[in-house]
Amino acid sequence: MKFNEYISTHHVFGTEALLEEADSRSAARQQLKEAAAKGAVARVRRGLYVSNAPRFADSGVDPYEVVSALDPDAVLSYHSALEAHGVAHNMGFECRFRTGVAKSPFSFGSIRYIPHPAEGGVPRQRVRGRATGTVYVTTREQTVFDCLKHPEWAGGIEEAVRSLSALPYLDSGKAAGLALADSASMAARVGWLLEAKSEDWRVPPEVLDLLRSASAGVASKLDKRAPSSRGWAKGWSMCLPDTEEEVASWVM
Template identity: 25%
Template sequence: MKYYPELVSLGCFRITDLETITGSEAAAKSLSQAYRKKGYIQSVRKNLYVAISLESKQPVPSRFEIASHISDDAVVSYHSAFEYYGYANQVFYEVYVTSQSRFRDFEFDSINYRRVVPKIYSHIQHEPNGVRISSLERAVIESIDMFERIGGLEELLRCLLLIPALEETALLACLEEYANGFLYQKTGLILSALANSLHISNSFFKECKTHLPSGKSYLHEKSNGFIWHKNWNMYAPADVLQLVNKGVTDYDAI
């Protein structure tokens, strides 16, 4: 167990880290094999390992720390960012990771790690524990962009209801980087329903409206019961917040 405390301190590590600790490639490979056999460490995927707690027999690093070490540019994003910040209504058994570096989705310790190609490259926070994560405002915008694929509209709304406030300038900066008129539409319509609780001013929505596309849009594909929202040039539920309170409906699958 000579090197075990150092590996616990690292949490996640690669063969190169073992080489630094042991002093040679051969010693690193030998240590890796011996410690895996003894249950001190586990392989997450090729060339990524975690230290295992001797007390709990569970990985020492959290799933967010593991996700941040999948690639050099891996970022915990979307609903997973809400979970990290404590603003998620549900805990998913998957972690969404934006990364330009390609990797195949994989499962480790009953958690699925899913790669999403990034559409935005700024607004990343570097946490003291080594987690790279979307800022809260980026998580909001990217989740609005893909709510139909990640968590659904109802879960997104429940997460937004837990957030105490958002920075308008950061939201607009993320939207500007996306440069997507439809996303301005969706963001404006959804966040306008929570403007008071999120402390978002009218100037934010006024700016969003300057980027609306000319064509009519639908908030999502399941359009039963939609009405026309003239301010946003979009068909959507009369009150999106009603989805949170109406229980199990067709919207639950969105």
């Protein structure tokens, strides 16, 4: 494929993907260098570019396109997963994803891209991007686990709870299984949220019983980074970052 044809049909692309379709690899390398100098393409990071061909002139850069072009197996995670599932309470300017391709954060436009180590077997599903194509995102259950384990990567504990509770449904057994395999603290956090949403999510009592049993006798925190505790979830032996009434109001 001719270079100009390629950048007219591929909005975000990797150097290797370009070279694989080029009529001449050496010529394509030189044309890419010249195009970058002229502004016909913009460098996102090493080996990753955005085309500024006329057909893309009025379209912004979809972060999902960037992530997918960087690594087709990347998995949107944490707050980015909340956004992909359509439940984020606030929109962010970070795009977090699991990948084995990149290790260092990078920025393009107004978005900060933050890679996390890839984890084999992390539950994932495909979602359609805002512009084109699809990308992987953690499942609802994995997203609940992730955001309660690391609320600092999900916009903070209030943002995490408000967003997670907006999920229309999830498999409470799978969510509980992830927590039970981790720690007593995670059993308490996930159990607390499942109990708060038990009616909407149709959480079986036996699932809550398992989580209570796993967290019994261990004092934990809903937000591990909270400087102080202002409330107490008695049924879960868990400190809350604000009063019980205030934290309860975060649940949609």
